[in-house]
Amino acid sequence: GAVVSQHPSRVICKSGTSVKIECRSLDFQATTMFWYRQFPKQSLMLMATSNEGSKATYEQGVEKDKFLINHASLTLSTLTVTSAHPEDSSFYICSARLGASKWNGYTFGSGTRLTVV
């Protein structure tokens, strides 16, 4: 089946540094990728939607200059948390749509646990 590989699974970084999270589609082309985050005891919340070759669309309240999304190829999307602060500590997970239509299926990466100290 369609697999999305997400790395790293866990990262600890110092406050003020940047962290890059990668999601690769291994056996299909991911035209559209979704980035979610989950704070403790809360649900997965959509941060942004990225389409290959174009700028990402960010949800209300998500700073686009802080969470840089690059989707330069059909198999790779990255999320960079710039100048990370402890409040950015969260679980981040990507999801790829399996096809061009929003009615196609979706598959997920395995997530990244970010801790900013």
Add this chain to the structure above:
Amino acid sequence: ILNVEQSPQSLHVQEGDSTNFTCSFPSSNFYALHWYRWETAKSPEALFVMTLNGDEKKKGRISATLNTKEGYSYLYIKGSQPEDSATYLCAFQESTGNQFYFGTGTSLTVIP
């Protein structure tokens, strides 16, 4: 932000017991209700995509029902096994867009 609620938050059952959990979601602008099984450090695994009111789907010992008029779905596990231990997530997909609205999940632990 749409409200999707799952209950209970966590559940411990003995091996062999049957169990069920609930997902409630808005009854308007409905397109689909997704159920996922999510083990720690793994990707959420799609269990069911349900689109029609009255849908019942089954996969082995796991089944799900859907009521779009009242906005709820039940997930049932018959004869729980330790390997069923996971978090079960539901997600509401609305008719107007891509976005999924997730519940907080039900964490199931099956005790051998």
